[in-house]
Amino acid sequence: MPDLPHLPLRRVEYEEPRKKRAGFGGSTPRDFRTHGGVLRSQVADAVQQVTRQPRPTAIDPALILRVRLSANIDEDMWRSAGLTLIGKEEDRVLVLFSSDTELTEFSRRLEAYQSGPSGTQKNAPYAGLFANIDEVRRIQPEDRIGRLLKLERIEHPDDFVDGTTYTVDLELWHTGDIQNCRRRLDQVSAFISNDGGRVTDTYVGPSLVLARVKTQSATIKTLLTLDWVASIDLPPRVSIRVSQQLNTGLQDLGPILSPPGDAQGICVLDSGVTAGHPLLASAMGEATAVPPRLGTAADVNGHGTRVAGLALYGDIQQCIESRTFIPQLRLFSARVLNENNEFDDEDLITTQMRRAIEYFKNTYNCRVFNASLGDKRMPFNGGRVSPWASILDHLARELDVIIVVSAGNYDHEPSPDATPDDHVQGYPRYLLEPPAKIIEPATGCIVLTVGSLCNSANLPLGAQNNVALQPVAQPGQPSPFTRSGPGIGRAVKPELCEFGGNCAYDGDLRRLRPELAELSIVSLNREYLARLFCTGVGTSYACAKVAHSAARLWSQFPAASANLIRALLAASAEVPQESWELLRSISDNAVLQLCGYGLPSLPRAMFSDSNRAILYAENELPFDRFHIYEVPIVEEFYAVDGERQIAVTLAFDPPVRHSRLDYLGTRMSFRLIRGKTVEEVAAAFKQQDSTQPKVLGISTPYDCPMSPRPTPREGGTLQKATFTMKRNPRNYGDTYFLVVRCQQEWAPHESSPQRYAVVVTIQHRAEVNLYARIQARLQQPVRLRATV
Numbered sequence: 053m054p055d056l057p058h059l060p061l062r063r064v065e066y067e068e069p070r071k072k073r074a075g076f077g078g079s080t081p082r083d084f085r086t087h088g089g090v091l092r093s094q095v096a097d098a099v100q101q102v103t104r105q106p107r108p109t110a111i112d113p114a115l116i117l118r119v120r121l122s123a124n125i126d127e128d129m130w131r132s133a134g135l136t137l138i139g140k141e142e143d144r145v146l147v148l149f150s151s152d153t154e155l156t157e158f159s160r161r162l163e164a165y166q167s168g169p170s171g172t173q174k175n176a177p178y179a180g181l182f183a184n185i186d187e188v189r190r191i192q193p194e195d196r197i198g199r200l201l202k203l204e205r206i207e208h209p210d211d212f213v214d215g216t217t218y219t220v221d222l223e224l225w226h227t228g229d230i231q232n233c234r235r236r237l238d239q240v241s242a243f244i245s246n247d248g249g250r251v252t253d254t255y256v257g258p259s260l261v262l263a264r265v266k267t268q269s270a271t272i273k274t275l276l277t278l279d280w281v282a283s284i285d286l287p288p289r290v291s292i293r294v295s296q297q298l299n300t301g302l303q304d305l306g307p308i309l310s311p312p313g314d315a316q317g318i319c320v321l322d323s324g325v326t327a328g329h330p331l332l333a334s335a336m337g338e339a340t341a342v343p344p345r346l347g348t349a350a351d352v353n354g355h356g357t358r359v360a361g362l363a364l365y366g367d368i369q370q371c372i373e374s375r376t377f378i379p380q381l382r383l384f385s386a387r388v389l390n391e392n393n394e395f396d397d398e399d400l401i402t403t404q405m406r407r408a409i410e411y412f413k414n415t416y417n418c419r420v421f422n423a424s425l426g427d428k429r430m431p432f433n434g435g436r437v438s439p440w441a442s443i444l445d446h447l448a449r450e451l452d453v454i455i456v457v458s459a460g461n462y463d464h465e466p467s468p469d470a471t472p473d474d475h476v477q478g479y480p481r482y483l484l485e486p487p488a489k490i491i492e493p494a495t496g497c498i499v500l501t502v503g504s505l506c507n508s509a510n511l512p513l514g515a516q517n518n519v520a521l522q523p524v525a526q527p528g529q530p531s532p533f534t535r536s537g538p539g540i541g542r543a544v545k546p547e548l549c550e551f552g553g554n555c556a557y558d559g560d561l562r563r564l565r566p567e568l569a570e571l572s573i574v575s576l577n578r579e580y581l582a583r584l585f586c587t588g589v590g591t592s593y594a595c596a597k598v599a600h601s602a603a604r605l606w607s608q609f610p611a612a613s614a615n616l617i618r619a620l621l622a623a624s625a626e627v628p629q630e631s632w633e634l635l636r637s638i639s640d641n642a643v644l645q646l647c648g649y650g651l652p653s654l655p656r657a658m659f660s661d662s663n664r665a666i667l668y669a670e671n672e673l674p675f676d677r678f679h680i681y682e683v684p685i686v687e688e689f690y691a692v693d694g695e696r697q698i699a700v701t702l703a704f705d706p707p708v709r710h711s712r713l714d715y716l717g718t719r720m721s722f723r724l725i726r727g728k729t730v731e732e733v734a735a736a737f738k739q740q741d742s743t744q745p746k747v748l749g750i751s752t753p754y755d756c757p758m759s760p761r762p763t764p765r766e767g768g769t770l771q772k773a774t775f776t777m778k779r780n781p782r783n784y785g786d787t788y789f790l791v792v793r794c795q796q797e798w799a800p801h802e803s804s805p806q807r808y809a810v811v812v813t814i815q816h817r818a819e820v821n822l823y824a825r826i827q828a829r830l831q832q833p834v835r836l837r838a839t840v
Contacts, residue, residue, distance in 0.1 A: 055659040061667035062682045082183050084176040088166025094188040108243045114279040115153045119146045120187040133158045138225045144637050193276035198285020209276050212269035223282040224261040233261045236280050247271045253519035255559045257473040264519040310334045311379045317418040318603040322356035324387035329580045335379035341387040342408040343399050349387045354578040359424050361576030362596035369574045381603050402443040413451045422599035424592030426460040431489040441496035448498040449705040454602050454614045458595035459503040459535040459546045460491035472562040490535045497769050498705050501545050504531035504552030504594040510570040520559030528630030536645040540715050543768030547648040550597040553589025601654045608658045615809035619703040622772045623811040624657035625650035649772045664815035665823045672805035675796035678737050683788040686825035694818040699774040704808035707799050717799030718806050721766050723791045724756040727784035
């Protein structure tokens with residue numbers, strides 16, 4: 053794709069309209085007779101398949117159903133209907149087990165639902181259960197094929213090559229009864245042995261049943277038809293890549309150059325830095341201790357040097373592989389932790405933060421600060437933010453800088469009634485529980501909070517025969533130690549995520565193994581004379597990578613505000629598909645709570661492409677007013693088949709006040725409107741005076757439905773939402789309108805106008821030249837400008 057400069061987003065003026073237009077909408081409930089009949093037919097088909105399908109005689113029959121829901125259903129409701137919940141998948145899909153292969157109680161209730169209400173009842177019996185079920189069916193063989201096999205293009209049983217021997221990991225459904233699970237595993241193992249295969253290792257824990265199997269394709273195809281089989285997948289891949297990288301020496305690298313003379317500065321607030329490290333020295337600016345009583349500015353435990361390496365270079369593993377270390381930034385360091393890795397016991401933390409950030413901003417014009425710091429005692433579960441977070445927000449606004457903070461690391465400890473297997477079986481749900489919420493200062497609303505993603509599921513050499521050693525997560529999924537939001541006011545937190553490592557669970561040792569290098573992030577070693585590189589895991593390292601991207605982006609846009617840099621980073625972000633598939637079945641906001649708006653891409657933030665045009669604007673908006681922007685819609689956007697999107701990202705920096713529960717002094721929001729004139733759009737949003745309600749809007753279908761909806765996104769100062777179309781839309785005209793609104797909360801009038809930046813991304817999945825057509829359109833006069 054070509055690297056094309058971003059385009060301007062044009063603001064339009066409008067005449068005040070005389071009257072408003074009405075909107076429309078509505079919904080239709082399910083018909084219990086029709087819907088009940090469909091479900092009864094699906095249940096009958098599932099029961100018949102169990103009785104008619106051939107199976108190995110040594111394996112007991114079972115009925116395990118795959119149920120797709122339109123809304124969540126309480127587990128007790130399933131239990132009372134004779135079903136046991138044994139698994140959850142994507143898109144509100146549940147896996148249910150019934151010891152009664154005839155589903156007697158479930159079928160009785162379903163018949164009552166289909167018969168409808170009787171007497172004075174308003175609703176059909178059990179409507180809370182059946183009206184929320186979209187589909188009931190048995191699990192199909194292809195549903196049991198794991199993700200790693202699919203990466204090898206084995207997506208259907210017929211894709212296994214006849215006569216070929218495979219080594220796979222077999223997982224059975226766990227019903228909660230260990231003895232029952234052992235018996236099932238013995239039955240399956242006996243079948244595999246009798247069919248000429250081998251079971252080389254097994255593991256039966258309180259919530260996990262695994263076997264390492266070596267057998268031919270014919271046996272695997274049979275296993276895929278068994279109800280008790282949850283999945284079949286390739287084992288974790290053995291890799292020595294990281295070990296090889298850790299042994300890289302200076303003699304293996306090219307010359308270490310100095311950054312450009314006008315390089316953007318980035319300052320790391322941490323445990324200090326080893327300034328003499330040969331991969332840091334050429335880019336190293338001032339390193340100091342704040343307060344001076346901390347003594348030396350040198351790193352005393354290694355954390356600061358690891359963070360600094362990633363802040364300077366971004367992806368150190370990629371640098372090692374290319375044998376190229378060319379710093380593009382100037383690195384500064386403020387040591388704010390003592391030799392015990394704690395803050396100074398005399399100065400307030402607010403004092404330390406202010407002195408360090410003001411010094412490096414005013415002295416060296418540093419615009420990006422990395423603070424991979426947090427207090428584990430302070431998970432956010434409501435209430436006010438800490439003074440620490442508040443001072444960082446205040447400094448970010450006052451100095452127009454970006455302060456990037458980590459979400460914090462969570463050390464999961466299974467509850468007393470759980471088992472150590474909960475590290476695997478409870479993932480990722482325990483990351484959404486109260487103890488795993490973001491810690492201070494990640495609650496700040498103007499600071500940029502970063503969560504962590506897994507970069508690898510590889511295991512080290514020598515672990516290939518241990519089936520009980522399993523990575524907790526897969527690449528692209530949330531790290532098993534990352535923390536979740538939301539923040540104050542239900543704000544999206546963390547806003548972004550980056551790769552910060554993974555952990556493995558050892559079923560034999562019944563504990564986590566966080567020290568495995570193959571699951572870790574490579575960075576710089578404080579003791580560089582012994583080894584240049586070392587590894588670690590944590591949101592600290594994900595945070596440093598985002599800080600690197602922010603500073604590099606500021607090099608590309610040196611006149612930009614911090615709001616614009618934040619908006620461009622979020623506009624470039626995408627949630628990995630692996631995280632979508634894992635999280636969206638848990639709750640409506642689970643993706644936002646763990647991944648925010650996703651993984652940013654520096655190239656996508658810096659440049660537009662031929663089929664992806666980015667338009668942006670920076671402006672100031674008086675309180676309780678709105679601006680309207682033109683979003684040009686060219687013919688290729690709606691006439692060419694394929695998925696297309698319009699994404700809007702808004703960033704602003706309101707005054708904040710720690711003493712208030714309504715922390716933000718102003719709030720901002722946006723709406724994307726189609727099929728209306730600019731005067732009609734203005735009518736829907738016009739506020740005559742401050743006594744009128746502050747909830748304004750325009751009804752569908754003219755209000756473009758965007759995801760996430762306003763409620764989860766409008767609590768924060770960095771907001772993003774996407775309007776997605778998969779079919780050719782009705783022609784709503786060649787111009788949509790973006791309305792950006794500012795609402796005064798408690799902010800004093802002298803704080804008006806509010807600064808903000810807005811980014812609109814228009815993209816088509818097909819290879820169409822949107823950019824050139826939009827650019828040509830922008831060269832024409834603004835046709836929609838009218839007299840105020």
